[in-house]
Amino acid sequence: MIADKFVDLYARNARLRDKLVAERDVVLTYALEALIADGVKSDLAFEGGEGRASYLRARRISLAGTAFVLSAANREFLIDFRKSTGAGAVTVAAQRLREQATDYSPDVVPLLAVPYMGGVGRRVCQETGVSWIDLSGNASIVAPGLRVMVEGRPNLYPTRGRPANLFAPKSSRLTRWLLIHPEESFTQRQIARATGMTEGFVSRIASNLEEQGYIARDDAGGIRAKDPDLLLDAWQEACRFSQHTVHRGHVAARSGDALARVVCHVLSEQRVEHAATGLAAAWMFTKFAAFRIATVFVTADPPAAVLERLGYRDDPRGANLWLVVPNDAGVFQGAAEQSGVRCVHPVQAYVDLKDHPERAPEAAAHLRAEVLHWRHVG
Numbered sequence: 001m002i003a004d005k006f007v008d009l010y011a012r013n014a015r016l017r018d019k020l021v022a023e024r025d026v027v028l029t030y031a032l033e034a035l036i037a038d039g040v041k042s043d044l045a046f047e048g049g050e051g052r053a054s055y056l057r058a059r060r061i062s063l064a065g066t067a068f069v070l071s072a073a074n075r076e077f078l079i080d081f082r083k084s085t086g087a088g089a090v091t092v093a094a095q096r097l098r099e100q101a102t103d104y105s106p107d108v109v110p111l112l113a114v115p116y117m118g119g120v121g122r123r124v125c126q127e128t129g130v131s132w133i134d135l136s137g138n139a140s141i142v143a144p145g146l147r148v149m150v151e152g153r154p155n156l157y158p159t160r161g162r163p164a165n166l167f168a169p170k171s172s173r174l175t176r177w178l179l180i181h182p183e184e185s186f187t188q189r190q191i192a193r194a195t196g197m198t199e200g201f202v203s204r205i206a207s208n209l210e211e212q213g214y215i216a217r218d219d220a221g222g223i224r225a226k227d228p229d230l231l232l233d234a235w236q237e238a239c240r241f242s243q244h245t246v247h248r249g250h251v252a253a254r255s256g257d258a259l260a261r262v263v264c265h266v267l268s269e270q271r272v273e274h275a276a277t278g279l280a281a282a283w284m285f286t287k288f289a290a291f292r293i294a295t296v297f298v299t300a301d302p303p304a305a306v307l308e309r310l311g312y313r314d315d316p317r318g319a320n321l322w323l324v325v326p327n328d329a330g331v332f333q334g335a336a337e338q339s340g341v342r343c344v345h346p347v348q349a350y351v352d353l354k355d356h357p358e359r360a361p362e363a364a365a366h367l368r369a370e371v372l373h374w375r376h377v378g
Helices: 002-012 014-022 024-037 087-104 119-128 172-180 188-195 199-211 228-238 256-269 278-286 304-310 346-353 360-370
Strands: 057-060 068-072 075-081 109-114 131-134 139-143 146-150 215-217 223-225 245-250 274-277 294-298 321-325 336-338 341-343
Touching: 075 087, 087 109, 087 119, 087 228, 109 139, 119 131, 119 139, 119 228, 172 188, 172 199, 172 223, 172 228, 172 346, 188 199, 199 215, 228 346, 256 274, 256 278, 256 294, 256 304, 256 341, 274 278, 274 346, 278 294, 278 336, 278 341, 278 346, 278 360, 346 360
Parallel strands: 075 109, 109 131, 274 341, 294 321
Antiparallel strands: 057 068, 068 075, 131 139, 139 146, 215 223, 245 321, 274 294, 336 341
């Protein structure tokens, strides 16, 4: 498989790894050959039938970027290789490759190659009509009379060292703020004051987000979400609800809605900062997808008096209430009362729904369609 041809060289010699990545023609030629060697799809046999790189005809074309045409199996593939696997960079590359393919020939198959294709990138490529392959062994190549689908292989080329996490708990305050105000631009100083971060920290995160194609700057230096949908997708993909401290227990209630209201009422009486999220928040915003498990953020472990007032008992297996101490107080940004219950902002609820049970996928889709529809400003 692809990994067998590259992982040893990549692991042993970082300089050689970078050289291979830079030599796109060579890397992609052997990447496609590896698909055949792995028995993925015989239709991709190279010209000459022996599956060897020497039988390939690869040539540069005079287009912007680094795309080249490769002829194989009586088809032409317009291929571009990108080192970055960020959703923003993949989106830009896929759109550009689609345009180049249209200009070049109606029959050419646009094929984007990256070290590893994440979930958001896969969706973007599908929506754009661009096939893709990664050097970790996954692929989605679709053309007339050809369909290659390989999934489930792990990322063999993670960033070395400690990567900059654009959506780490504190870093995500910037993303959340921009999505709460998707049609506005803010200076870094304004964002720092609004989110409780230093200007230096905001500057570093903003630079990384801009590099990945998630934000844009206006002439005055203000920043905004370049594509709110893409930014939300990337944030959700990176988010892990399990990183919070989750207390799972049971409180007698006739429904999830009734439970959420009782819990939030008691927390308000006891002056405990809180906000419903997940299914409970989605229900308050849309009244769609009835639920059993109510999830509520609290700033700290609830005092015994509050738990006693609720009639709460620990019961992880039969839990209908998750009391969650967040890994960052930013989850409360934009929280407000909705239908009589204090809820997180809809963007936070949407992100949190990814790791929730019951009808969470349906609730998330409905919340996005009904509440998180924004005007794209380019």
